[in-house]
Structure formats: C-alpha cells, structure tokens
Amino acid sequence: MKSKILEFLKTNEGYISGQELSDILGVSRTSIWKVINQLKAEGYGIESVSNKGYRLIDSPDILSKAEIQYDLKTTVLGKEIIVYNQVDSTNKQAKKLAIDGEKHGTVILAEExxxxxxxxxxxxxxxxxxxxxxxxxxxxDLHPSKASMLTLIAGLAVVHTINRYTKNQAFIKWPNDIIINEKKVSGTLTEMSSELDVINYVVVGIGVNVNTTDFDDEIKEIATSLANEEGKSFERALLVKGILESFEKFYDQFMVDKDLSHLINEYEDNCINVDKTVRVILDGQEKIGKAIGITKMGELRFVQASGEEMILNSGEVSVRGLNGYV
Amino acid sequence: MKSKILEFLKTNEGYISGQELSDILGVSRTSIWKVINQLKAEGYGIESVSNKGYRLIDSPDILSKAEIQYDLKTTVLGKEIIVYNQVDSTNKQAKKLAIDGEKHGTVILAEExxxxxxxxxxxxxxxxxxxxxxxxxxxxDLHPSKASMLTLIAGLAVVHTINRYTKNQAFIKWPNDIIINEKKVSGTLTEMSSELDVINYVVVGIGVNVNTTDFDDEIKEIATSLANEEGKSFERALLVKGILESFEKFYDQFMVDKDLSHLINEYEDNCINVDKTVRVILDGQEKIGKAIGITKMGELRFVQASGEEMILNSGEVSVRGLNGYV
Incomplete structure (x- = not known):
C-alpha cells in the first residue's frame, strides 16, 4: 500500500486528501495517516494542509521498497525487496535468506x-x-556449470541501464565489470550454492558506484562513479529499477536456450574488449592477443599472436588493456 | 578440558580424586567439580565417593564434543565440533556457519x-x-568441478568404518549410498558454495541409521539400520570417530593429485555395482548394462549391451539392480 500511496503522491499535481486516498485504496484514514508518517520518517517531504490534503514536495534519493516497486515493470524480479540500512554484505544476507527458502526473484539492497x-x-x-x-x-532450472553465464547477464543489464542516463558511454569489460572512461564503475559477484548437479540458488551481487565522489588513493586511478564522470548526481532508485527490468528481460531471453545465443550481438556491441588488443594472464603466464568476441557459453574468444584462437573461461583470466586497467 | 577429564575417567580403573585431576590438569578443584557436574548432566554415570574421588560407572550413547574428541586420531577434522540437540538440518546449520567464516574441518552434529x-x-x-x-x-583448494569427488570419499569413509564393526559386509552403491543386505543404511548430501571458479566451501552431510529399529512402511523395504541388520546396538561416538578418521585419511590421499587415482582400487573393492548388471536411468531413458568400475574423476564406467562404454557423471543417473533397490 505504501508503494500505491507514493504513486498517487508522485503523479498527483496538487493536493490529494486523506479521504480520497482512503476511498480509492479501500483502507481507513488512520492507515493512510500511518503510511504518510512512515514516508516522512523515510525522508520524503510531504506537506499536509487541513481541508486540502497531502502533497509531495521533495523526493529524497533513498532506496526503499516502496520507491523501487513504484512503477517497476518486472513480472518476477523485485516482487519481494528487502532493504537494509547497513549490512555486512548484501550477498551474505541473500545467501542466508536463500538457505532459509527465500524465493526466486527476491532482491536485497543496503544503503551501506x-x-x-x-x-x-x-x-x-x-x-x-x-x-x-x-x-x-x-x-x-539450470545445470551448475551454466551459472557463470548469469554474470554476463548482469553486466548487460547494468551497462544498458547506465547508458540510458549518461552522456559518456559505458562498456562491459569481459565478463562483467562496467567501465566509463577506462575506469570501473560497477562490478558483479556471482555466487552459487549447489548439490552436485542441481543448483540450490544463485546470488548475483551487483555494486554500482553512483554518487560517490571521493575514492581512496590506491583505487582512484582505476575506480570512478557515475557522479564523478558525469558531473551530477543520480537518483539511485531509478537506476535500480532499470537494472532489475533489464536483468529480467535478458534473463528471460537467456533461459529460452539456457545459453547466450540470443545475446551475443548485444553483448559484443557493448563489450570494450572486442576487436581490441588485450593482455591475458593465464596460469601466471601473460599472453598478448586480440579479443574477437564471446561464445554462446559466455567465454572470451581470444586470438594469440600465432593466429591460434583460444577460448577463455570466465574467471580464468585477467584481461587488461595494454595501457592501464581496461 | 572436558575431553581430558573424560579420558582420565575412562582409562582409570578405580577412583581418581579431584585433587589428582586438579594437579595433572593445572586447574582449580572447583573447575574440575564443574566439569564433573556437566558430564553428569549429559548423562554420564559418575560415582563420587568422599576421600576416594570419582569413578565412571556408565557411559551413555551420547554425541558430545568431549566424547568424540576423546582419543580422536585426526589432525584437522573435528578439531572443532558443534553438537546440537535438535536442528532443522546439520547441512543447513553448517552452510550458515560457513557463510560466517567457520573453518575447514569443523564438524556439525545433531541428536535429531x-x-x-x-x-x-x-x-x-x-x-x-x-x-x-x-x-x-x-x-x-579445488576447482568447483572437482567437488563431486568428495562425495565418493564420504562413501569410502563410511563403508570402512561400518565394516570395522559389523558382521554383515557393507558396500557402496555408486556414488555414495551405503548398503547392507541390499538395503540402505547411509547416504551423503554434498553441497557447495562457489564463485564462478573458486570454492567458498563444501558441506559434506552424512546420515547413518545406527540404532533405529522402526522404519515407515514406505521405506522399510529399502532402508535399514546397523541395529536392524546386526541385532545389537552400536555406540555412535565410536562410529563418528571412525568416519572422521577415515574421511581425513582418504581426503588427504585425494588432495595429492586432486583426483581419485590413488583410491580407485579401494573404491571398486567396496562398490557393490562393479561387475554387476545394472539398470541406469539417463534422461528418463532406461539402459541395462554392466558397471565395470570408476574413473579417477569418480564417474561410473558402464558398458551397454552393444558393448559400447559410457562414462556416467555422478548425479546424472540412478543405478538400480535388476531386482530391487541395489
């Protein structure tokens, strides 16, 4: 209901009265009043004027379930959202919740x-x-050996979402880092729990540096944020919605054949490594060659100086440009 | 210290005084007295006679950390043991503890x-x-694709331990069920948490029906216990120690080459399927043929009626004898 009330406040130009909300939603005025107070406590600026009603005057950049579910165009992803103010790590929480049976599509977020x-x-x-x-x-419903492809889906979802809102073009660095101006703005950590041949659950963890402006010295040459590159701040809930919507779309396409065959072109178009000379570290050995694309299993196709093509599995290599991080 | 005191009580013929224990262990008599009371509360029958000391008169069949660690001949496995009276499942607890960083070799047990x-x-x-x-x-330190072999190690550890104490011979049904007189007494559930190419942790869950005497109608044709087959009850702590000691021994051998090459003979000697006609259900299709052994990766070598050899991955098949469960 909170999400609904937020929707009315956001889409309503003037004031909307407690009575109107109560009539439309079929709940008591007391319930409406409680939710309005919750929203205020979360940081929303809501003006209350007697005989007129409520009006939204300020919408803060907060990650609440209501804010994200408002106008979220997914069918499964994010139907359940759990937002923490502070956690050890969202992946750790997600894994524990999954052990206790939390269902497919649940999203865990944290402010910190x-x-x-x-x-x-x-x-x-x-x-x-x-x-x-x-x-x-x-x-x-996937063999554990295929779960690694989900990390490429995450990369695709994030790059698509970012590029809807930025002037600078974002790219995927295979398999899933997101790069703007040769620096990393986003990364993914995919973890899986499985029996020998059956997946229990997969947790796809996505981190995006959005409005961070200061980075430690040791990483500032390789890490950045959207705010740093674009010179303005972003509303995070909008980006979260975008990521969930894109992830669901690509995930559904992926699950048709349980491989990336329908997504290779899409991925290669957004991958910064393709047709570039790259340095690969394989079992401690450095190789220089050209990345020419990905396979339908998500592996990197890499042509060595000798002309021989190699197929690199996700995770087996570091791919670095000849100059710097990318 | 509890384990030490238990050791003295178990190995001492007559009485041992609180003062003696206090001197040997270098702790106060009050500490000794507290531990004695804990042991009594756990069900140990300990006689206390003034001016003589303590004497163990009855050692119950309980699974306590002290009981299992007493005279346990392992170097890593079971150095930490957590015993629950009642849990949802020991694997579930183990997975949660592992997420929180519980270390290699820790053993979780439950009475129920x-x-x-x-x-x-x-x-x-x-x-x-x-x-x-x-x-x-x-x-x-193993690639996730190799974790399935640990389930065969568990099978080996259990079959060895059981055969030390039973008259009936126990066998492994590939990959890891333990069979006595064509009925199952033990099973293993191996679960893994991994990043794409790195194991976070593996939980090897082992269940052994020891002293159960009544089985539900729907499973009594296929399940049994050591007590049912041998006509006597067993001390579970002894079996646990045996399993941990055998598991560690086979695990160490396995980790040398990270495959089962040193254990194939051992495994095949204990495997009931080898050189038997078996029925295999593969992708819903039934095939009849002969199991001839395992590979060093733990797969079953299966010769079809046509004479063609197939290699069956752990978990992909059900192997059933032509008559009944095995």
Whole structure:
C-alpha cells in the first residue's frame, strides 16, 4: 500500500486528501495517516494542509521498497525487496535468506555495506547512501556449470541501464565489470550454492558506484562513479529499477536456450574488449592477443599472436588493456 | 578440558580424586567439580565417593564434543565440533556457519534433525538419539568441478568404518549410498558454495541409521539400520570417530593429485555395482548394462549391451539392480 500511496503522491499535481486516498485504496484514514508518517520518517517531504490534503514536495534519493516497486515493470524480479540500512554484505544476507527458502526473484539492497566484497574476497568499498549495493536471489532450472553465464547477464543489464542516463558511454569489460572512461564503475559477484548437479540458488551481487565522489588513493586511478564522470548526481532508485527490468528481460531471453545465443550481438556491441588488443594472464603466464568476441557459453574468444584462437573461461583470466586497467 | 577429564575417567580403573585431576590438569578443584557436574548432566554415570574421588560407572550413547574428541586420531577434522540437540538440518546449520567464516574441518552434529534432507530435497528421517546426522565443513583448494569427488570419499569413509564393526559386509552403491543386505543404511548430501571458479566451501552431510529399529512402511523395504541388520546396538561416538578418521585419511590421499587415482582400487573393492548388471536411468531413458568400475574423476564406467562404454557423471543417473533397490 505504501508503494500505491507514493504513486498517487508522485503523479498527483496538487493536493490529494486523506479521504480520497482512503476511498480509492479501500483502507481507513488512520492507515493512510500511518503510511504518510512512515514516508516522512523515510525522508520524503510531504506537506499536509487541513481541508486540502497531502502533497509531495521533495523526493529524497533513498532506496526503499516502496520507491523501487513504484512503477517497476518486472513480472518476477523485485516482487519481494528487502532493504537494509547497513549490512555486512548484501550477498551474505541473500545467501542466508536463500538457505532459509527465500524465493526466486527476491532482491536485497543496503544503503551501506561494511564488508562489501568483489570476486575472490577483494574488498568493495560501499559507503552509505552513495551507491547501489544489490543482490538478486535466483533459483534457475539450470545445470551448475551454466551459472557463470548469469554474470554476463548482469553486466548487460547494468551497462544498458547506465547508458540510458549518461552522456559518456559505458562498456562491459569481459565478463562483467562496467567501465566509463577506462575506469570501473560497477562490478558483479556471482555466487552459487549447489548439490552436485542441481543448483540450490544463485546470488548475483551487483555494486554500482553512483554518487560517490571521493575514492581512496590506491583505487582512484582505476575506480570512478557515475557522479564523478558525469558531473551530477543520480537518483539511485531509478537506476535500480532499470537494472532489475533489464536483468529480467535478458534473463528471460537467456533461459529460452539456457545459453547466450540470443545475446551475443548485444553483448559484443557493448563489450570494450572486442576487436581490441588485450593482455591475458593465464596460469601466471601473460599472453598478448586480440579479443574477437564471446561464445554462446559466455567465454572470451581470444586470438594469440600465432593466429591460434583460444577460448577463455570466465574467471580464468585477467584481461587488461595494454595501457592501464581496461 | 572436558575431553581430558573424560579420558582420565575412562582409562582409570578405580577412583581418581579431584585433587589428582586438579594437579595433572593445572586447574582449580572447583573447575574440575564443574566439569564433573556437566558430564553428569549429559548423562554420564559418575560415582563420587568422599576421600576416594570419582569413578565412571556408565557411559551413555551420547554425541558430545568431549566424547568424540576423546582419543580422536585426526589432525584437522573435528578439531572443532558443534553438537546440537535438535536442528532443522546439520547441512543447513553448517552452510550458515560457513557463510560466517567457520573453518575447514569443523564438524556439525545433531541428536535429531527435523528437516533432514537427502539429495534433491528428498526427506531423510532423522529420529532423536538413533543415528549419526553429521556435516563436515571443508574449504578445499579445488576447482568447483572437482567437488563431486568428495562425495565418493564420504562413501569410502563410511563403508570402512561400518565394516570395522559389523558382521554383515557393507558396500557402496555408486556414488555414495551405503548398503547392507541390499538395503540402505547411509547416504551423503554434498553441497557447495562457489564463485564462478573458486570454492567458498563444501558441506559434506552424512546420515547413518545406527540404532533405529522402526522404519515407515514406505521405506522399510529399502532402508535399514546397523541395529536392524546386526541385532545389537552400536555406540555412535565410536562410529563418528571412525568416519572422521577415515574421511581425513582418504581426503588427504585425494588432495595429492586432486583426483581419485590413488583410491580407485579401494573404491571398486567396496562398490557393490562393479561387475554387476545394472539398470541406469539417463534422461528418463532406461539402459541395462554392466558397471565395470570408476574413473579417477569418480564417474561410473558402464558398458551397454552393444558393448559400447559410457562414462556416467555422478548425479546424472540412478543405478538400480535388476531386482530391487541395489
């Protein structure tokens, strides 16, 4: 109901009275009044004038369930959303919830992560109220060996969403980092729990640096935020909705054949590595060659100096440009 | 310290005084007295006689940390043991503990599971005080694709331990069920949490029907217990120790080459399917042929009527004898 009331406030030009809301939603005026107070407590500026009603005068950049579900165009993803103010990590929470049976499509968000993690335990700085720290619980009918493709789906979803709102073009660095002006704005950590040949659940964790403006010295050469690159701040709930909508769309396409065959072109068009000379670190050995695209399994097609093509699995390599991070 | 005091009580013929224990262990007599009371509360029959000391007169069949760690000959496995009286499932607890960082080798046990599970969510009846419901947390340096072999290690560990104490011979039904007289006494559920190419942790859940005497009608034709087949009850802590010791031994051998090459003979000698005609259900299709052994990756080698050899992955098939369960 909170989401509904927020919708009326957002779409209504003038005042809307408690009685009108009560009539439309079929709940008591007391319930309406309670929800209005909850919204105020969450930071919404709502003016109340006697005999006129309520009017939204300020919508803060907060990640609430109501805000994200308002006008969210998905059928499954985000039907359940759990927002924490502060957590160790959204993936950790998502995994525990999944063990207790939380269902496919549930989304976990936090305003702040104290122990945000990237791949292989690397720290992911997640300061309060500045970014999107989000985990999606999935229970795909899929062989565990195919779960790695979901990380490319996440990359596609994020790059699409960012490019709807930015002037600078964002790209995917295979398999799933998102790059603007050669710096990383987003990363994905996909984790899976499985029996030997059956997936219990997959947690896709997505981090996006949105409005962060200060980065530690040791990462400022390789990490950035949308705000830093675009010179303005972004409404995070809009981006979250975009990511969930795009993720669901690509996920549905993926599940048709349980591979990326319908998404290869889409992915390659957005991948910064394709047709570029790249450096690959494979088992500690460095190789230089050209990335020429991806396979339908999400592997990178890489042509060595010798002309021989190699297929690189997700996670086995670091791909770096000859100059710097990308 | 509890484990130490238990050791003294178990190995001492007559009485041992609180003062002696206090001197040997270098703790106060009050501490000794507290531990003695804890042991009594757990069900140990301990006689206390003034001016003589303590004497163990009855050792109950309980699964306590002290009881299992007493004389446990492992170097890593079971150095930490957590025993629950009642849990949903030991695997579920183990997974949550592993998410919170619980270390390699920790063992979770419960006297009763309310939601014990076999593979693919099948129910595993786990009545109180009658069986071994045990989960081992492992953090092997292993590619996720190799984790399935740990389930065969579990099978080997259990069959070895059982055969030390029974007259009837126990066998492994590939990949890991343990069979006595064509009925199942033990099963394993191996679950894994991983990033795309890195194992976070593996939980090996082992269930053994030890002293259960009544089975539901719908499973009594296929399930049994050690007590049912041997006509006597067993001390569960002894079996747990055996399983942990054997598991560690086979695990160490496995980790040398990260495959089963050193264990194929051992496994095949204990596998009931080898050199038998078996029925395999593969993608809903039934095939009849002969199992001839396993590969070093733990797959079943299966020769069809046509003479063609197939390699069956763990989990892809049901293997059933032509008559009944095995």
């Amino acid at each position: 992560q104290l122990e945000g993690k990237g791949r292989r335990g690397r720290l992911w700085k997640s300061p309060p109220n500045k970014g999107i720290w989000l985990s999606i619980i999935l229970r795909p | 599971q309310l939601e014990g599970k076999g593979r693919r969510g099948r129910l595993w009846k786990s009545p109180p005080n009658k069986g071994i419901w045990l989960s081992i947390i492992l953090r092997p």
